[in-house]
Amino acid sequence: MKQQYIVVGRTAYAGGVLKADFELWDVAKQQQLLGLSITGQGSDLRRVAHQIADQIYQKIIGVRGAFDTRIAYVTMVGLGNNAQYSLVIADSDGYNPQTVVRSHEALLSPGWSPDGRELAYVSFESGNSAIYIQNIATGARRVASARPGINGAPRFSPDGKRLAVSLSYQGNPEIYVIDLATGALTRLTHNLSIDTEPRWTPDGANVLFTSDRSGKPQLYEIPAGGGSPQRVTFQGQYNANASISYDGKKVAMVQGNGNVYRIAVMDRSLGGQETFVSPGNLDDAPSWAPNASMLLYAANEGPRGVLYAVSADGRVRQRLVLSDGDVREPAWGPYRNP
């Protein structure tokens, strides 16, 4: 056998419960690496399979697998007054899509709470942008901000207690942090430029954001309690919409040069070295898997938007099989507890 590893297993159903036993073997050493039994609802075959894949991935790669995770994205069908937007949640590979919000007006910027129970997003259903937080299981939702002007780009803090947003009610888009328990607002930026797309560093200490204070959009970093922003990106004419890996080392972003917008990954542990992981021309919205092995992004194929999953080094790229219509705004959810 030329294979390095082999998995054997069997499934059994008893009283609506699925039980899967499997073993992972190192072929050359003739050594068992894993021997586990996973149970789930009879209808949860896919989830159990993903959990097995996560165990195997972790044993071989040494990093927790991200197969048993969910993604969120937005679809649009129809045009003009007949447009129908949906905020959808699906398995990480695009299966089991479930619509959690439907609207005739645009939906954008979904962001997961760290426990995976809530989504923050922007909806234009009132005629202007407003930020909502919605419980996925119950559908209950509340308004996080519906001020005059732009209410955009919500992102939960790593502890889930705060929401970073971009608001323009004081004149132009600035970065604010909303304390979700009290509703208190802390303003982080003070500049006449467009400041938007806040992204928490994994330790919650800093916020990366997009600003055109130097002319074109670039990424900056500011302490989450306020302070002076430092510019982070220096390659490319246009850098925006960052996604930060779980370890804080890799920053994926939209990088525009001329009319070509591609996803670039900057490795901050390697002195800001950058690689492109998508071909363009109008790629947007990179979102890391929780283990940073892959990322999702939105691309255009002719008249419609599609989602791709690409490995962190850009070598393996696959289009997700999703519903018809225009698909955009992917957001990879956190790890799930089995």
Add this chain to the structure above:
Amino acid sequence: MNATVRVSVVALLCLAAAACAKKQEVKPTPPPENVPTATAPTQGEGVFTPADLQSNACLRTRVVYFDFDKSDIQSQFDNIVACHAKYLRDRPMARMTIEGNTDERGTREYNLGLGERRGNALATALEAAGASASQIKVVSYGEERPVCREHNEGCWHQNRRDNIVYTTE
């Protein structure tokens, strides 16, 4: 005597002021309501009414276009700014929403900011021409409401725009 003179002077001033103030309304021999179409009243001549929003060629134009990544109002749209500002001056109860839009290039959230900047640029120009800030509301739709969906400059140009929507005529 002095008092009488003073009174007549005041009366004369009042008359003159009234004449001046009324000139706009009184002077045009065919009242503006009866002017058929497309004669955009020049500054100081005639007062706009809601009917002009349908009949006046300048007021019927409700779109201003922008260059890529720019938000300045180009001089070719000066007449559009002037006639809509005059309408708002003539009709203090009138209200408009300016909808700022961008093309699809770049990120959605950044484009929300850019659309707002374009809406604000038109609002500022209207206010500089005498409209009241309280008459104007700006909403940005970013790249979410394209009128054209092809991926080329011909299409992008049509999408980089402010739409003027009268919410109270």
